[in-house]
Amino acid sequence: MSRLSKGPMTGVDRVEFAYLEQFLRLDTLCLGLVRTAPGFLLLDRPAMIALRDGTLDLTRNDLIGRIAWRRDPARGRAEAALRRLAIARCTKRRLARLLKRHLPPGSSYFNTGHANLDDRSLAQIHAAGLKIAVLVHDTIPLDHPEFARPDTVEPFRRKMQVVASHADLVIHTTQATRAETEAQLARLGRVPEGITANLGVHVAHPIATDTPTQPYFVTLGTIEPRKNHVLLLNLWAQMPNPPGLLILGGRGWSNHEVFARLNTLPDDSPIQERAGLTDGQIAFLLQGAQGLLFPSFAEGFGIPALEAASLGTPVVVSDLAVFQELLGEFAVYLELADSYSWMETISRLATVGITKRATKTPPNWAEHFKLVLSRM
Incomplete structure (x- = not known):
């Protein structure tokens, strides 16, 4: 939601979008949890499809959006659009109650980015009886703080502390990043169960654009x-x-x-x-x-x-x-x-001219989800 109207998707955006698409293909109950300025929204399948397909009405704001996002009107309009479609909403303190009311026992929560790793939120998700899976893309801000914005290192450390404290399963994208992530989690007191599942890589159909005249x-x-x-x-x-x-x-x-x-x-x-x-x-x-x-x-x-x-x-x-x-x-x-x-x-x-080699088949999302869903 936070990336609506913000230009091309980043790498993390693509991963979150792939998870959204995958879960919408499943026959089982699937709900979307969205954190907004005043609290949480719960989305049903039609609302999630509108989010996936880009058919939300982003032309109208509401009072909450105008007050909470004065400096980011696009974010305010996005939240307002989802408030109009949400099947339920709650304050940040009542998340466990909301989830118990709408989800059956044995449900799972997937956090596929680093943005929503908040101690109180994940504690309430656990209190509602859900198992928690977190995809950790990497721990570069801790491994190489010199390449991170100075004001992001400690907040990232707190997020990894939340993962160490609350995750039932950590999804790693490679063995190399798993080793680095689990070393950081060990320093934070607990290494949750982990699984390594390569991200899927989809290459778009080429669309002609201007190219340089020289190689x-x-x-x-x-x-x-x-x-x-x-x-x-x-x-x-x-x-x-x-x-x-x-x-x-x-x-x-x-x-x-x-x-x-x-x-x-x-x-x-x-x-x-x-x-x-x-x-x-x-x-x-x-x-x-x-x-x-x-x-x-x-x-x-x-x-x-x-x-x-x-x-x-x-x-x-x-x-x-x-x-x-x-x-x-x-x-x-x-x-x-x-x-x-x-x-x-x-x-x-x-x-030597354009030297094409035999192509290398990239990892695919089907294999990723086969591994991940078998563990939850």
């Missing part, structure tokens, strides 16, 4: 320090006749140096920054690229690399355990400190 590479993801765009900008500044570089993704946070460099690029620069593209346009650009460059310092999963691999596009990544696990022999792994190897690899791929 080009793509880097894909939010422009934030963890993604290490600095390495690529430095490499392109050193190459005498650099190929094209398309930087796909919106601008994030704490990256003023990179933003300043992008702002001063000349019109004829081989480096182009493009944001707001559709999934189909991104697939088209990936398909035509000499390779995907992904020099991240840390990753929880790495969907762009799997998307490129599924299109047969060469993938050059930092040497991270999560990439080794998911990509195997498909990718080229380079140390981030070895600028020479990055430059040599890029130069080689740029001069």
Whole structure:
């Protein structure tokens, strides 16, 4: 709900949307729980379908929405639309009572993002008799606080404390992230039962868009320090006749140096920054690229690399355990400190023409849900 009218979906958004689609396919009772400013809303199947299909009436606000979200009218209108459709609502203190009234014994609660990990809420969900499953995407803010906004590290630690205290099952997306997450949970006092289920990766049908006239590479993801765009900008500044570089993704946070460099690029620069593209346009650009460059310092999963691999596009990544696990022999792994190897690899791929490899079949959602639902 919080992402309505906010542009293209993020990686976490896609996971939440996949869960919504999956649960709407089930024959069993399925309800949606939405946290709003004054409390919780309970959605039935028709309301959840409207949320999934984007058919909510987002033109009207209400008094609560106008007061609670003065600085974010779009969020206010989204909450107002769901209040009009909700089958029940309650204050934050009465959540257990609401759930007992509408759910049969033995029900399960799935929390598929990090946004709603609140101690009081999960305690009430347990009090209502529900089992709690939490999908933890990664613990990068704790493992690598230097790549997180300073004001987010302690709140994230509190969220992981809630997971340690209340989760009956933690869903991990790779073995590599599971090891890191469970190490953090152990420090917080309890490691809940866990399961490893790779996220599904769906590659959109390519939709034609403008491409550079010369051979080009793509880097894909939010422009934030963890993604290490600095390495690529430095490499392109050193190459005498650099190929094209398309930087796909919106601008994030704490990256003023990179933003300043992008702002001063000349019109004829081989480096182009493009944001707001559709999934189909991104697939088209990936398909035509000499390779995907992904020099991240840390990753929880790495969907762009799997998307490129599924299109047969060469993938050059930092040497991270999560990439080794998911990509195997498909990718080229380079140390981030070895600028020479990055430059040599890029130069080689740029001069051999588009080198398509046998595509790598990415993980799929059917296998993910087969594993997850069998444990709840």
